[in-house]
Amino acid sequence: MPSRDPINWMWAEACQLLNQAERLQRQFFRLDYPRGARVAWQPPVDVFEDEREFVVVVALPGVSPGNAEAKIDGRTLLIRAMRRVSLQDRHCSIERLEIPYGYFERRLVLPQIRLELDSQQWSDGCLVLTIRKMR
Numbered sequence: 001m002p003s004r005d006p007i008n009w010m011w012a013e014a015c016q017l018l019n020q021a022e023r024l025q026r027q028f029f030r031l032d033y034p035r036g037a038r039v040a041w042q043p044p045v046d047v048f049e050d051e052r053e054f055v056v057v058v059a060l061p062g063v064s065p066g067n068a069e070a071k072i073d074g075r076t077l078l079i080r081a082m083r084r085v086s087l088q089d090r091h092c093s094i095e096r097l098e099i100p101y102g103y104f105e106r107r108l109v110l111p112q113i114r115l116e117l118d119s120q121q122w123s124d125g126c127l128v129l130t131i132r133k134m135r
Contacts (some may be wrong), residue, residue: 040102043079047108053118054131058106061125062086062099070129072110072117077131080105 046057058079060068068081082103085094114134121128 041100041104042106043100043104045079045106045108051133053133054110054115056108056129056131058127058129059125060127063127065122065127068127070117070120070127072115072131075110075112077108077110077117077129078105079108079127079129 044059048055048057056077056079060081060083063081063083067083068079070077070079072078080103083101085097085101110131116132116134118130118132121130
């Protein structure tokens with residue numbers, strides 16, 4: 001009986017587990033969530049601060065500017081939108097989905113000072129929010 005090479009066996013086992021995880025992800029992945037439904041993903045954000053304002057950069061590639069909403073509710077900045085599959089109208093099968101799709105919400109707790117959402121701009125697939133500190 002031939003002996004097993006432990007490195008090759010561990011590599012094969014790891015590949016099998018990754019394939020199984022990918023199948024499970026596809027099985028439970030939902031492409032559309034109606035407004036107010038369960039959150040499908042959360043976009044990454046960068047937050048910068050100076051003495052006058054906060055600047056929040058939200059990575060939203062593929063989200064149309066008209067499909068995103070940002071507002072301050074008390075001490076919370078709420079950002080939400082829907083990102084649809086870009087080619088879902090074509091008659092093709094999906095082979096791989098790595099870019100997050102569906103409904104998202106991102107909530108960021110703000111400091112306990114008066115703040116006002118000053119501007120919203122789009123730059124290179126990112127929503128850039130400027131939040132002014134009110135004195």
